[in-house]
Structure formats: structure tokens, C-alpha cells
Amino acid sequence: xxxxxxxxxxxxxxxxxNVTLSCEQNLNHDAMYWYRQDPGQGLRLIYxxxxxxDFQKGDIAEGYSVSREKKESFPLTVTSAQKNPTAFYxxxxxGSGETQYFGPGTRLLVL
Amino acid sequence: RKEVEQDPGPFxxxxxxxxxxxxxxxxxxxxxxxxxxxxxxxxPKLLMSVYSSGNEDGRFTAQLNRASQYISLLIRDSKLSDSxxxxxxxxxxxxSYIPTFGRGTSLIVHP
Numbered sequence: 367x368x369x370x371x372x373x374x375x376x377x378x379x380x381x382x383x384n385v386t387l388s389c390e391q392n393l394n395h396d397a398m399y400w401y402r403q404d405p406g407q408g409l410r411l412i413y414x415x416x417x418x419x420d421f422q423k424g425d426i427a428e429g430y431s432v433s434r435e436k437k438e439s440f441p442l443t444v445t446s447a448q449k450n451p452t453a454f455y456x457x458x459x460x461g462s463g464e465t466q467y468f469g470p471g472t473r474l475l476v477l
Numbered sequence: 478r479k480e481v482e483q484d485p486g487p488f489x490x491x492x493x494x495x496x497x498x499x500x501x502x503x504x505x506x507x508x509x510x511x512x513x514x515x516x517x518x519x520x521p522k523l524l525m526s527v528y529s530s531g532n533e534d535g536r537f538t539a540q541l542n543r544a545s546q547y548i549s550l551l552i553r554d555s556k557l558s559d560s561x562x563x564x565x566x567x568x569x570x571x572x573s574y575i576p577t578f579g580r581g582t583s584l585i586v587h588p
């Protein structure tokens with residue numbers, strides 16, 4: 367079954383804790399993206415990667431980190447430096463046709 | 478000026494109505510355009526691409542007006558299941574494939 371998986375579906379973070387959101391794809395797409403969506407707001411780009419072992423900051427990268435060691439995987443770490451992490455986090459891939467495909471998302475909540 | 482602008486709505490229409498949304502973009506060199514649909518607490522999903530010659534898929538018609546720098550989405554014979562947020566997406570071109578998302582237009586179709 368092809369597609370994009372994100373886990374967990376819900377994640378709770380304690381103050382001062384780093385948490386990692388998983389994103390895996392088997393679409394063989396080179397580019398992968400992380401977005402944050404706040405209630406009633408649009409998507410804001412956190413980080414993106416257009417090829418393995420390379421990634422770039424998006425518009426709101428502060429307090430986040432990523433890695434791209436494999437084509438299939440693009441995990442996002444929300445660090446303790448991110449003071450307002452509560453949001454819906456979406457991972458997307460992009461193939462050669464420019465269309466983006468999204469995973470089901472992870473909801474991060476702060477305890 | 479925001480790069481991609483949409484009227485947030487909500488557009489509240491009865492079943493069977495025809496409704497249209499516009500989305501304006503600021504970069505005249507933008508090369509690709511899409512409409513996505515996002516249901517409440519779900520990920521965005523591609524609804525349709527927008528071609529220079531227009532694009533029709535059943536009850537949905539998308540059009541591009543390069544001179545005035547906007548794209549439109551027309552929904553005919555609205556169904557209750559059309560209730561969602563519709564996101565406009567623009568690819569800037571010029572070697573960049575990073576999409577810019579509008580904040581979305583909310584549609585509510587009522588009986």
C-alpha cells in the first residue's frame with residue numbers, strides 16, 4: 367500500500383522535553399516537507415529536503431530540527447526551544463510533477 | 478502583500494447551489510497552481526490542478542487568469558459532502574518548486 371505515514375497520531379510533550387515526529391514514505395519521492403498548522407490558520411513551512419542528506423530551513427524553523435538520512439524518512443524533532451509547539455504537524459512529499467501529497471498528520475499537545 | 482490570498486469565508490450555501498472561490502497570487506512568474514481540499518482535522522488532499530486552459534472534473538471547474546493573477550474554483554450542484562476548507566496552492570517557478578499555500582476558504586453546505 368503506497369503512501370505517507372506519520373506517527374504518532376497524537377503526541378504529548380512535557381515542558382523542557384524534546385519529541386520526535388516520524389514521517390515515512392514509499393512513493394519514491396525525492397522532496398519531503400514539514401508544515402505546521404494552527405487552528406484556523408494556513409500551512410507554515412518548517413523544513414524541507416529535496417534530496418537525501420540535505421535539508422533547508424523554511425519560514426519557521428526555530429525550535430525544530432530534522433534529518434534526512436534515508437530517502438524514505440524525514441523525522442522532525444520539536445525541541446524545548448520551541449515555546450509554543452501545540453499544533454497539527456503535516457509531512458508532505460513532492461514528486462517530479464510538483465504535486466504535494468500529505469500524510470495524515472500528528473497533533474502535538476503540551477501537558 | 479501576502480503571496481497567496483483567499484477569502485477565509487465561511488461561504489454558507491444550500492444544497493444544490495453553485496459557489497465560486499477566488500485566490501489571488503502576487504508573483505506574476507508563478508507557473509503551477511492547484512486546489513486542495515482539507516476536511517476538519519484531516520490532511521489536505523489534492524482536488525485538482527489548474528491549467529492555463531482551465532480544468533473541469535465533474536461538478537468542479539478550475540480556471541486561471543494570468544492577466545489578473547488569480548485562480549478560481551467553481552462548484553456546481555453543491556453537496557453536503559463538499560463542506561470543507563479549500564486551499565489554493567501556487568508553485569513559484571524559476572527553479573523553485575516550494576509551494577505557497579493560501580490560508581483556505583471555508584465552505585459550509587447546508588440542507
